[in-house]
Every structure is written in C-alpha cells, then in structure tokens.
Amino acid sequence: MERRKFFGLSAAVLAVAAAPVTSLNAVNFRETNKGVWESEKTASAIKELFGSGGLKKTNKIKFDAPKLAENGGSIPIGLSSKLDIETIALFQDANPRAATVVFSVPEGQKVDYDFRIKMRQTAMVTIVAKTRSGELLTTAKEIDVSIGGCGG
Amino acid sequence: MASSMKIKAKEKKGVVKVKVMFKSLMADKEEAKKKSIDVDYIAHIIAKANDKVVFEASTSGFMSENPLLKFNFTGAKKGDNLVFVTTDNNGKTDTGKTKIK
Numbered sequence: 001m002e003r004r005k006f007f008g009l010s011a012a013v014l015a016v017a018a019a020p021v022t023s024l025n026a027v028n029f030r031e032t033n034k035g036v037w038e039s040e041k042t043a044s045a046i047k048e049l050f051g052s053g054g055l056k057k058t059n060k061i062k063f064d065a066p067k068l069a070e071n072g073g074s075i076p077i078g079l080s081s082k083l084d085i086e087t088i089a090l091f092q093d094a095n096p097r098a099a100t101v102v103f104s105v106p107e108g109q110k111v112d113y114d115f116r117i118k119m120r121q122t123a124m125v126t127i128v129a130k131t132r133s134g135e136l137l138t139t140a141k142e143i144d145v146s147i148g149g150c151g152g
Numbered sequence: 153m154a155s156s157m158k159i160k161a162k163e164k165k166g167v168v169k170v171k172v173m174f175k176s177l178m179a180d181k182e183e184a185k186k187k188s189i190d191v192d193y194i195a196h197i198i199a200k201a202n203d204k205v206v207f208e209a210s211t212s213g214f215m216s217e218n219p220l221l222k223f224n225f226t227g228a229k230k231g232d233n234l235v236f237v238t239t240d241n242n243g244k245t246d247t248g249k250t251k252i253k
Contacts, residue, residue: 073216101215103210104208108226113222114220115219119214
C-alpha cells in the first residue's frame with residue numbers, strides 16, 4: 001500500500017517538475033512537495049500539488065464555512081464527503097501563501113474534518129480533492145472577514 | 153514547542169469521534185516578524201490507532217493558533233490506543249496518547 005502510494009505521488013511530482021522526492025515518507029507533503037507551501041496564489045499552489053489536470057466542480061464535497069467571519073484569526077471550516085478521497089487540500093488567497101492544509105486520507109476512511117484557519121482579509125477559499133480514481137474535484141466559497149473583528 | 157495536546161476519542165457504533173487540540177502558536181514567517189517571536193507552527197500531524205494510520209495532515213502557519221481538529225474514523229474500538237504525532241517546522245516531534253472511550 002505504501003509502495004503504491006509512493007509511486008503515485010512521485011509520478012505527480014515529476015509531472016509538475018517540482019521539488020525532487022527526497023523523503024520516503026510518501027504522504028508528508030511538507031517534505032515531498034515544498035513548492036506548494038511557497039506558492040502565493042491558489043492557482044499555482046493547486047498546480048504544484050495536483051498537476052495541471054482539469055478540475056471539476058462538484059457538490060459532493062460538503063464545505064461548511066461562515067459567510068461572514070467575525071474573527072479572522074479563527075474561522076471554523078468543516079469538510080465532509082462520502083466519496084473515496086485520497087487527498088484533500090484547502091487554499092486561500094488571503095494570506096501570503098495559499099496552501100493552508102493538506103489532508104491525506106488513509107485508505108478506507110472518509111473525509112469528515114473540522115478545523116480552524118486564519119485569514120487576514122476577505123478572499124476565496126478553494127477546496128481541491130483528489131479521489132482514488134484520480135479525479136480532481138473542486139469547490140470554492142468566498143469568506144468575508146471583517147477587519148478588526150467588529151462584526152460589522 | 154508544542155508540548156501538550158488534549159485528545160478526546162469516543163467510539164459509538166464503530167465510528168470513533170475524535171477531538172484534539174494541539175498547543176502551538178502557528179506563527180508563520182510574517183506573523184512571527186510582526187510579533188517578534190520565532191516562527192513556530194505544526195507542519196505535519198499523524199494519528200494512529202492500533203498502528204494503523206487513521207488521520208494525516210500537512211499543515212501551514214495559516215491554521216489557527218492552538219489548532220482544534222475534529223474528525224471521525226472507523227476501525228477501532230473502545231480501549232484501543234490512539235496516538236498522535238506532530239512535527240513542527242523545526243522537525244521537532246511531539247507525541248500524545250489516549251485510550252478510546
């Protein structure tokens with residue numbers, strides 16, 4: 001299983017000619033794919049992580065986020081899906097770098113995550129997921145962040 | 153830096169609900185500069201139940217301070233051990249353990 005994953009990942013990395021695979025830990029995207037974490041824009045970060053394959057809009061991934069966030073330092077995000085997803089990542093355009101979190105979903109588990117992120121301004125938040133059959137799915141939402149946290 | 157995490161795990165009908173809070177400033181480059189503190193964030197989180205990986209995430213400094221995570225997984229029962237290992241930006245690891253209730 002590990003082996004298969006590793007090959008899959010290295011193929012993806014080679015495809016975008018990103019950082020060479022230096023670690024055998026196939027799933028630590030921090031080490032295997034450094035470019036992602038340096039990308040400033042969502043589009044280029046997605047390209048680094050998932051290659052330049054076509055993204056398909058989906059409504060099969062449930063993406064919960066407040067429309068208006070009163071506190072930019074702690075925005076609750078909920079992700080869930082019944083699909084068989086391998087990797088799911090969150091990108092935003094509000095911060096100096098786009099990549100926020102990348103989950104590697106272990107085989108047999110379903111996506112059901114709740115967590116919080118920081119955003120320093122109003123921006124689009126994009127979710128990109130890769131299913132085990134190799135499809136790339138995406139969904140996005142704009143989150144309003146009231147500067148100063150005054151809820152206005 | 154992260155020296156403690158609070159983990160709660162509860163099994164019900166085969167599904168284990170996990171809530172975990174890590175202690176970390178989650179300060180990325182810019183934020184660290186502004187507050188004149190050191191860059192400090194969790195870069196990688198992995199959770200194992202019975203030596204099987206049940207959760208894995210690579211994170212950046214744009215997660216909130218003291219990140220709180222909730223997730224569900226299947227394949228473990230009451231009394232099993234759940235182990236979390238986090239790696240911060242300097243490569244330092246931290247381990248937290250709990251028994252599933």
